[in-house]
Amino acid sequence: MFKLSERMERIPPYLFAEIDAMKNRKIQEGVEVIDFGVGDPDLPTPKHIIEAMKLAVEKVERQKYPSYEGMLKFRESVANFYRRRKGVKLNPENEVVALIGSKEGIAHLPLAFVNRGDIVLVPDPGYPVYFASTLLADGRAYEIPLKEENNFLPDLESIPDEIASRAKIMFLNYPNNPTAAIADKDFIKETIDFCIDRKIILAHDAAYSEITFDGYRAPSFLEFNNAFEVTIEFNSLSKTYNMTGWRIGFACGNSEILSGLLKVKTNVDSGVFEAIQEAAIAAMDGPDEVIERNCEIYRKRRDLLVEGLNDVGLDVKKPLATFYVWAKVNGNSIEFVKRLLDITGIVATPGVGFGKSGEGYVRFALTRDENTIKEAINRLKDFKF
Numbered sequence: 257m258f259k260l261s262e263r264m265e266r267i268p269p270y271l272f273a274e275i276d277a278m279k280n281r282k283i284q285e286g287v288e289v290i291d292f293g294v295g296d297p298d299l300p301t302p303k304h305i306i307e308a309m310k311l312a313v314e315k316v317e318r319q320k321y322p323s324y325e326g327m328l329k330f331r332e333s334v335a336n337f338y339r340r341r342k343g344v345k346l347n348p349e350n351e352v353v354a355l356i357g358s359k360e361g362i363a364h365l366p367l368a369f370v371n372r373g374d375i376v377l378v379p380d381p382g383y384p385v386y387f388a389s390t391l392l393a394d395g396r397a398y399e400i401p402l403k404e405e406n407n408f409l410p411d412l413e414s415i416p417d418e419i420a421s422r423a424k425i426m427f428l429n430y431p432n433n434p435t436a437a438i439a440d441k442d443f444i445k446e447t448i449d450f451c452i453d454r455k456i457i458l459a460h461d462a463a464y465s466e467i468t469f470d471g472y473r474a475p476s477f478l479e480f481n482n483a484f485e486v487t488i489e490f491n492s493l494s495k496t497y498n499m500t501g502w503r504i505g506f507a508c509g510n511s512e513i514l515s516g517l518l519k520v521k522t523n524v525d526s527g528v529f530e531a532i533q534e535a536a537i538a539a540m541d542g543p544d545e546v547i548e549r550n551c552e553i554y555r556k557r558r559d560l561l562v563e564g565l566n567d568v569g570l571d572v573k574k575p576l577a578t579f580y581v582w583a584k585v586n587g588n589s590i591e592f593v594k595r596l597l598d599i600t601g602i603v604a605t606p607g608v609g610f611g612k613s614g615e616g617y618v619r620f621a622l623t624r625d626e627n628t629i630k631e632a633i634n635r636l637k638d639f640k641f
């Protein structure tokens with residue numbers, strides 16, 4: 257009786273329904289399923305952050321409507337965090353906006369700048385929100401493939417001129433979900449110049465910027481010359497501080513782009529609960545050791561999983577960032593994941609769920625503890641990859 261809008265009809269179907277059903281069936285049968293499918297940290301939010309929230313929630317002034325752009329104190333904490341961790345100078349007055357998780361900002365950005373039929377460049381494979389938010393704004397997504405031979409960086413030269421000249425936004429995400437790839441400095445500089453030349457908004461999703469290993473430090477795109485001319489960078493406390501459920505993130509960079517995003521947001525939401533902003537302030541002002549400890553946990557898990565997979569015959573490399581391992585498999589990724597689940601009770605995510613160029617790969621999330629990873633490797637000893 258109530259037909260969905262054409263724009264909703266264009267959103268691709270949820271690919272994992274069948275795998276979810278299969279997983280639930282296995283659990284019902286009594287199989288101890290090991291789930292490497294979820295990109296949600298298993299580790300708790302650090303104590304001092306929770307304590308800050310407890311104090312703040314009692315204060316009447318924190319219970320009121322927040323400001324749209326976020327408390328000035330929150331935006332100052334973001335600026336300090338970016339100065340300390342990235343060497344980037346942000347004006348908290350107009351170069352930072354609080355978000356209800358970075359997904360919210362990513363989803364709203366095209367509504368501010370995309371007209372019907374306008375092109376948005378989205379990475380394939382990629383976080384599905386770039387594609388979906390483009391369609392929700394009646395834009396057209398042009399997918400740029402991320403190929404292994406290019407270290408999962410897009411080949412900007414391969415984008416036809418008539419596409420690039422009409423593009424309004426380019427979404428990128430490094431360190432990357434799902435491929436766990438990182439962006440080198442030359443690539444970032446080249447991309448900024450590409451976007452400046454063509455007046456494209458460079459929307460960089462830096463959700464994994466702090467989850468790095470082996471001495472690697474992930475740069476902010478805003479560290480580079482002239483980046484502020486075209487760049488909006490999304491970041492989040494979700495992965496950095498194990499706060500996925502709290503729904504807090506931010507956008508920073510070019511003030512004109514930020515005010516466009518804010519104009520959408522003032523018409524849609526009413527900001528982030530201030531007690532949560534207080535918790536985020538405690539997180540970003542707090543000791544960086546909590547981040548380092550987190551990374552060390554993921555590093556150990558990465559080593560166990562990658563070395564274990566190599567031992568049982570799957571050729572994968574150790575990523576320098578993110579909590580994902582991206583593995584090339586034989587054949588169709590959905591068939592592979594079903595067979596893996598059926599025989600071993602292990603869940604991975606089929607690469608094709610992130611876009612057609614993800615076909616042939618599967619993603620394992622390092623969101624399970626070391627003993628569970630060891631058990632998984634044990635189960636894989638006789639599995640035919």
Ligand SMILES: *Cc1c(COP(=O)(O)O)cnc(C)c1O
Binds near residue numbers: 357461494
């Ligand atoms: C987890 C994730 C986010 C973060 O989302 P929040 O809404 O801030 O929790 C954004 N982008 C990517 C690629 C992610 O994997």
